[in-house]
Amino acid sequence: MSEPLRIALAGLGTVGAGVIRLIEANAALIARRAGRPLQVTVVSARDRNKDRGIDLSPYAWEDDMVIMGERADVDVVVELVGGSDGPALALARTTIEAGKGLVTANKAMIAHHGLELAQKAEAAAVPLKFEAAVAGGIPVIKGLREGAAANEFSRVYGILNGTCNYILSTMEDTGRDFAAVLAEAQAKGYAEADPAFDIEGTDAAHKLSILAAIAYGAKIDFAAVDTTGISKILAADIAQADSLGYVIRLIGMASTENSNGTERLFQRVQPHLVPFDHPLAHVDGATNAVVAEGNFSGRLLFQGAGAGDGPTASAVVADLIDIAREMERGGEAGAPFSVPVAELVAMDRADTGHRMGRSYIRFVVADRPGVLAEITAAMRDAGVSIESLIQKGRHDEDGEVLVAMVTHEGPESAVAEAVRMLEGSASLTRAPLVMHILAD
Template sequence: MTEPLRVAIAGLGTVGAGVIRLLEANGSLITRRAGRSIEVVAVSARDRAKDRGIDISGLDWVDDPIELARHPRADVVVELVGGSDGPALALARAALGAGKSFVTANKAMIAHHGLELARAAEAHDAAMKFEAAVAGGVPVIKGLREGAAANEIARVYGILNGTCNYILSKMESEGSDFADVLAEAQALGYAEADPGFDIDGVDAAHKLSILASLAFGTSPSFGDVAIGGVRHVVAADIAEAAALGYRIRLIGIAEAGESGLFQRVHPYLIPMRHPLAHVQGSLNAVVAEGNYVGRLFFQGAGAGDGPTASAVVADLIDIARGEFGPPYAMPAESLAAQARADSGERRASAYIRLNVADRVGVLAEIATAMRDAGVSIESLIQRGAAADGSVLVVIVTHESPERCVEQALATLRGSASLMAEPMWMHILDE
C-alpha cells in the first residue's frame, strides 16, 4: 500500500483547526482522490492547552514552529501563522531548504518573498503551493496556473477583499455611512479591530501581485502596486453611482503591455451589466481574460475556516499525487522582470465628487479647470446645500488620459471654493 502523506501544521487558529477537521470529516474521499491517505503528524501553536474543538492528543507537539522543518516524519509543512516575515518566513526557508514540500495561506509572505521561495522549492525538488493565499476557497490560482495555462492573459482583475465588499454592500443596501458599517463589521467579526490592512487596500494588493505574476509570467512586484482603499467612500457616492447605473467595488486590476506592468487597487464604479457588480457581502470574485478561453469568472467565499482549509487540503492532495511543478506555472528563472507602467496615459472615464462652496461661479470654475486640462465632461450633477454651506458636485468624464484628470484636480485643489478633498474613482470598462 502507498505510504501516507505526512503533514506538519504551524498555526492552529481557525484555518489550522479547520484543516484537521476537514481531513477527518472527508478522509475517505480525500484518500481516494489523492491516491493515498493524508495524515497530520505534528503541530505547533502558541498555546498547547487551548480548546480548539479538535483532538491533537495523538500528534507531536512542537513549541518552536521552525522545528517542524526538521521533523523526521513530516513530508509537508503547512504554514498558517501569518505575517510577511518573522516565524512564517523562517519556517518557509527552513522547510524548503530541507527538501520538504510547503503549503501556505500567507498572501503577504508570498507577495514579498514568493520569488525567493519558488527558487528554493525548485532547487530542492520540493512543491510550494499557495492556493489559499488568494480568494480563500476559490480555485483561482489553480485556474490560472493550470486551466488557462495555454492562454495569453490580457487582464486579471476582481474583488479581492471580503471585508471591503461587505462594507460597500451594506452601505449600498442600507444607505449608511462608511464609519457606521465599519463599526458593525467589527462587532460581527468581519473586520479587525485595526482594519487598515483591509480598508486601505493592502490585503487586496498582496493578492493582486500574486495573480499578476501567475497571469503574465512576471516577477512578483508588490512594490509596484498603486494602492488606494475605501475609507473615503461616503453614502452619497454610493447613491450617485446607483443613479448613474453603477455600483462601487474595491477592485484590484493588473495588465501587462508594451509600456510595462500595470497594477492598481482602488474603488471603481462597476457597470450594472458586469458580473462583478452583483458580488455581494464578503464574497470574492476574480475575472481573467484569455485570448482563446475568453472571460473566466471565479466567485466564492474569500475567507473563513472552511473555504481556506478547503484550498489548503486541495494543495495537499496535489502533493500526494506527485503534482509538483513550478510554483508560478513556469520556472522562477523564466519569470520576466517588467517595469512599472505609467498610468498617466491610461484612458478611462472617471467619477469625481467635489464638495464646494455654494456661491456663484463655482461651476464655471470647475468647468474651466476641466477644459484647460483637456478633460471632457459627460455629465455634471449638483445637489442642494448641506448644513456647512457646501454643495455636492458629481462629474462623470468622457474617456481621458489619467494625467489630464489629475491636472484638473490639482488646479481645483488650489481653489478657495473647494471645501474637502476631491474623490476620484475610475469607471471599469466592460
C-alpha cells in the same frame, strides 16, 4: 494504498482549525482522490492550552514551529500563522532547506518573499503551493496555472478583499456611511480590530501581485501596485453611482501594455464604478470574484468565498492532495509561479498617464457662487470632457454641496491634472475623489 502523507500544521487559528476539521471529516474521500491518506502528525501555535474547539490529542505538539520541517515524522509543512516575515518566513525557509514541501495561505509572505521561496523550492525540487493565498476558497491560481494555461490574458481583475466588499455592499443596502458600517463589520467579526490592511487595499494588492506574476510570467512586484482603499468613499458617492447605473467595488486589476516596444506591467487596486450589467456588480457581501480574459478561453469568472475557515481550508487541502499525488508518482513539483523563477521577467511598472478611460470625480464644496465655474474651468483647461454632472443640495448642516461628474473617455492623466489644478482651492472642503469606471 500507499503510506500517509505526513503533515506538520503550524497555526491553529481560523484556517488551521478548519484544515484539521476538513481532513478529519473527508478523510476517506481525500485518501481515495490523493491515492494515500493525509495524516496530520504534529501541530504548533502560540498557546498550547487554548481551547480551539477541536481535539488535538491525536497530534504531537511542537513548541518551536520553525523546526517542524526538520522532523523525521513530517513530509510537508502547512504554514497558517500569517505575517510577511517573523516566524512564518523563518518556518518557510527552514522547511524548504530541509527538503520538505510547503503549503501556505499567507499572501503577505508570498507577495514579499515569494520569489526567494520559489527559487529555494525549485533548487531543492520541493513543492511550494499557495492556492489559499488568493481569494480563499476559489481555485483561481489553479485556474490560471492549469485550466487556462494556454491563454494570453488581456486583463485579470476582480474583487479580492471580502471585508471591503462587505462594507461597500452594506453601505449600498443601508445608505449608511463608511465609519458606521466598518464599526458594525468589526463587531460582527467581518473586519479586523486593526482594519487598515483591508480597507487601505494592501491585502488586495498582495493578492493582485501574486495573480499578476502567474498570469503574465512576471517577477512579483508588490511595491509597484498602485493602491487606493475605500475609506474616503461617502454614502453620497454610492447614491450618485447608483443613480448613474453603477455600484462601487474595490477592484484589483492587472494587465500588460506595450510602450515603445517594451512590455510593462500595470497593477492597480482602486475603487471603481462597475456598471449594473457587469458580473462583478452582483458580487455582494464577503464574496470574492476574479475575471480572467483569455485570448482563446474568452472571459472566465471565478467566484466564491474569499475567506472563512471552511473555504480557505478547502484550498489548503487541495494543495496537499496535489502534493500527495505528485509524490506518489515521483513527479516533479513544478514551478510555483508556473514559469521557473529564472525565467520570470522583471517588468517595468506601466505608466498610468496614457491610460484611457472614463472616470467619476466627486468634489465636496462650499455652498457659494462661482464654485461650479471654478471646477468646470479646471476640467476644460486640463482637457477633460464632462459627460454628466450632478450637483446635490446640502451635504450636511455646514452648507457643503456635493458635485459629482462622469467624464467621457479620455486620458487618465487629464483627470489627474484637473484635480491637481484645484488642489488648495478654498472652494473645496474635502480632497476630491476620483474613481475609474470599469470598462467592459
